[in-house]
Amino acid sequence: MEEEELLGIIAQMPRETDHWDFKREWYKQDDKGSMLADIINFVNTAHHDDCYIIIGVDEETQKIVGVEDNEYTLNRQQLQDYLRKIPFAQNWYPETDVERFNVEGHKVDVITIFNSDNIPIFLTREVKRKGTPLKPGIIYARSSDSNAPSDRSVSDEQMERLWKKRFRLDVSVYDRYQYLLKHPNEWTKIISNAGRENFIYTKDPNFVIKSGELREDKNLHYESFAMSEFNIRIYRFQIELYYGQTVIRDDFDVPLDDGSYEIVVPMVGYIYLGGEHEPRSYTYYLKDDFPYLLTQFINSFNGKPHWRANWEKVEEDVVIFQNESEHKYYEELFKKMYVDENRDKLSPSKSELEVVKSKIKASGWRKIDGDLDRLASQLMKEHKVVQAIKKLQEEKRMIAEDRTASLDFSN
Structure with missing residues (x-):
């Protein structure tokens, strides 16, 4: 991500979309399942762009709070190591990155979820998290500014868009x-x-x-x-x-x-x-x-x-x-x-x-x-x-x- 793009997104607070989400702080050690849910939902989007989780931003007060005091930060390798252990179908896991930026005197971390046509992705075994666990076989997907419900797959219409993306049926012949x-x-x-x-x-x-x-x-x-x-x-x-x-x-x-x-x-x-x-x-x-x-x-x-x-x-x-x-x-x-x-x-x-x-x-x-x-x-x-x-x-x-x-x- 370029710094100019990050600043442009932050300027739109508190607006969230199917391209980005704001988090005040990093996911706690005992709730990485929530991070996994966010990543899966962003991977399963019908557009062809990268998505971002921006950490260190308080969307309620619309202020930069930074991640300086966060004790659960992950770097690129640690995040990828975590995802490799997740029971994804077809043994395929999302490609991600973690970058740090200085914004208004604070450190802001950005998780990039790279666009992929290898969708929809889903789990083969249940993964615990706070609240409802992530279920195997369910297709979670991001729509507008919201993640899919945790107890059921997306609608038939949204599922059709995901499959069209997989086979590039939603784009021009070029x-x-x-x-x-x-x-x-x-x-x-x-x-x-x-x-x-x-x-x-x-x-x-x-x-x-x-x-x-x-x-x-x-x-x-x-x-x-x-x-x-x-x-x-x-x-x-x-x-x-x-x-x-x-x-x-x-x-x-x-x-x-x-x-x-x-x-x-x-x-x-x-x-x-x-x-x-x-x-x-x-x-x-x-x-x-x-x-x-x-x-x-x-x-x-x-x-x-x-x-x-x-x-x-x-x-x-x-x-x-x-x-x-x-x-x-x-x-x-x-x-x-x-x-x-x-x-x-x-x-x-x-x-x-x-x-x-x-x-x-x-x-x-x-x-x-x-x-x-x-x-x-x-x-x-x-x-x-x-x-x-x-x-x-x-x-x-x-x-x-x-x-x-x-x-x-x-x-």
């Missing part, structure tokens, strides 16, 4: 495709008579991915996303995603390292710095969007286990964001950090340009491909932006690790 791409084991690879690779989703043959021909009009390019390759001149092949007879999306597939692995062409971002500063372009993937998902999907079929080592080269040349929200966040942070005093760090040095020019020449450059100096400068400028954003990501990751380490591990 969202279903993105979900199915994460499960390559449910697809079958077929080689066509023309020698092209096709993929069919075994549970619904309306979903078909077809590899196309070499696109001559899109080739003979030099791209910064291949900077770590020996040959940075790329060749693009069409790849099409069908639903029935309709092409719902097409992308370009690029073989790298002499064909030992492939990537789908990353997206290109443009950061507008304002004033007289030139816009800065760079390449990136969103982990929840097609280019990244297709890249992972295709390589899971290539039978070449070393492709993941080669993937490290791609990670050096392409920024990888979790989602669009993170993408926007780092672009704004980049503007703040590099528009003025750090702008010179984005200018390639002469030695760097000479290295890139050598790689371009070794990749088969000809005069008709364009001005060598200008091409090298453009590639290196894009690479510099990628490096800068990756540095910002690493700095934020270290801050997050320090925040996690600040949790009380004594319990």
